[in-house]
Amino acid sequence: MRLHRNLVFAVIDALHMIFNEGEYADKVIEKVLRYDKRWGARDRGFIAETTYDIVRWKRLYSEIAEVHEPYSKPHLFRLFGVWCVLRGIRIPDWKQLEGTPERRIKGRFDELSKIRKFRESIPDWMDELGEKSLGSELWTKEIAAQNQQAEVILRTNTLKIPKPQLKAFLTKEDIATEFIDGYPEALKLVERKNVFVTEAFKDGLFEVQDASSQLVAPFLEVEPGQRVIDACAGAGGKTLHLASQMQNKGQLIALDIYESKLKKLKKRARRNGVHNVETRAIDSTKVIKKLHNSADRVLLDAPCSGLGVIKRNPDSKWKLEPEFVDRIMGVQQDILQNYSKMVKKGGQMVYATCSILPQENSDQVKNFLDSENGKDFEFVRERNVFASETGFDGFYMALLKKKS
Numbered sequence: 001m002r003l004h005r006n007l008v009f010a011v012i013d014a015l016h017m018i019f020n021e022g023e024y025a026d027k028v029i030e031k032v033l034r035y036d037k038r039w040g041a042r043d044r045g046f047i048a049e050t051t052y053d054i055v056r057w058k059r060l061y062s063e064i065a066e067v068h069e070p071y072s073k074p075h076l077f078r079l080f081g082v083w084c085v086l087r088g089i090r091i092p093d094w095k096q097l098e099g100t101p102e103r104r105i106k107g108r109f110d111e112l113s114k115i116r117k118f119r120e121s122i123p124d125w126m127d128e129l130g131e132k133s134l135g136s137e138l139w140t141k142e143i144a145a146q147n148q149q150a151e152v153i154l155r156t157n158t159l160k161i162p163k164p165q166l167k168a169f170l171t172k173e174d175i176a177t178e179f180i181d182g183y184p185e186a187l188k189l190v191e192r193k194n195v196f197v198t199e200a201f202k203d204g205l206f207e208v209q210d211a212s213s214q215l216v217a218p219f220l221e222v223e224p225g226q227r228v229i230d231a232c233a234g235a236g237g238k239t240l241h242l243a244s245q246m247q248n249k250g251q252l253i254a255l256d257i258y259e260s261k262l263k264k265l266k267k268r269a270r271r272n273g274v275h276n277v278e279t280r281a282i283d284s285t286k287v288i289k290k291l292h293n294s295a296d297r298v299l300l301d302a303p304c305s306g307l308g309v310i311k312r313n314p315d316s317k318w319k320l321e322p323e324f325v326d327r328i329m330g331v332q333q334d335i336l337q338n339y340s341k342m343v344k345k346g347g348q349m350v351y352a353t354c355s356i357l358p359q360e361n362s363d364q365v366k367n368f369l370d371s372e373n374g375k376d377f378e379f380v381r382e383r384n385v386f387a388s389e390t391g392f393d394g395f396y397m398a399l400l401k402k403k404s
């Protein structure tokens with residue numbers, strides 16, 4: 001591979017903004033990709049993937065390169081030098097990369113790879129929490145799987161098109177996809193491409209949604225004509241899926257504490273041809289009270305640590321703090337306690353997270369079922385989805401039924 005100076009400089013700029021200025025990797029990449037309109041798909045791919053790679057392996061590369069925060073420009077070039085050597089890319093003869101110690105880098109890599117927190121490039125606290133929560137064997141496998149680059153998965157919008165036709169439509173747009181066993185609406189991209197510029201996307205024929213996330217809406221067992229509440233709807237990834245499962249019939253109420261996210265949801269709903277959704281921002285407890293005992297189905301896609309989706313958000317390894325995990329667990333139990341009141345007798349509720357920690361998952365459900373509000377509910381089933389088993393995101397979902 002021949003390295004182009006302006007592309008590498010864009011990567012160094014991006015790393016500076018992410019590591020030193022605390023900006024989010026996806027936003028930064030969007031920003032640097034606007035530097036030069038002449039960059040083609042391959043150039044853009046290089047910038048995005050190299051930046052994500054160095055973000056993913058920040059701790060390991062920093063130990064190897066013996067650099068630390070805040071990273072000066074020469075430090076960032078040393079990280080880049082490590083990336084080149086470990087990928088077998090010839091170091092160009094630029095002054096910024098002069099004297100890159102190739103043999104020493106390989107030696108340090110072999111040495112550090114014996115220790116999980118360095119090999120997998122994670123903070124000490126996260127390694128300790130993962131091992132304590134999942135046991136050494138599962139955590140070791142899981143964190144290794146979470147460090148693999150995420151594949152691009154699409155969910156067919158069955159309100160508009162059947163999956164085989166979508167596949168054919170995308171082939172015409174030069175996007176090759178394949179089916180995935182066990183995921184009835186999913187298509188996996190054979191090669192990473194920007195799907196947001198396709199006609200199929202603009203026509204609302206699909207959404208980008210990880211395969212594990214596609215398991216959540218069907219877990220709630222919705223039917224056309226029901227009243228369904230998506231209580232932590234965000235920008236609506238699962239709301240849209242619920243709407244397609246309801247065949248656009250019935251009432252779908254999308255709630256969130258952020259109006260801005262619900263605005264995005266509405267825009268996506270229009271593109272998807274979804275007509276049965278209404279949004280309500282939770283700006284007081286009244287919003288929930290008004291809906292007490294009214295819903296056939298309630299989805300609680302709760303805020304969480306995101307420890308199941310590190311492959312999609314590698315910078316969360318450096319942004320997440322143990323105090324946040326403790327705090328969000330309190331929010332999760334509040335959501336279970338208060339929002340479960342919206343389910344009517346005989347109705348069903350799914351509690352889901354994109355975390356793999358039992359403290360955020362089955363323990364929360366158990367604590368809820370043991371509480372006063374939980375007495376009205378019975379446990380139906382749960383599913384723990386691990387990246388190390390499926391290759392997709394880590395997820396948890398539990399189905400509860402309100403007694404009649």
Ligand SMILES: C[S@@+](CC[C@H](N)C(=O)[O-])C[C@H]1O[C@@H](n2cnc3c(N)ncnc32)[C@H](O)[C@@H]1O
Nearest residue numbers: 231232233234235236237238256257301302303
């Ligand atoms: C896991 S995300 C939801 C993702 C979304 N369901 C999707 O599929 O795209 C959790 C959401 O819960 C929202 N949230 C956080 N605290 C909340 C609360 N107390 N009540 C309702 N929503 C909350 C967040 O704003 C965030 O959008």
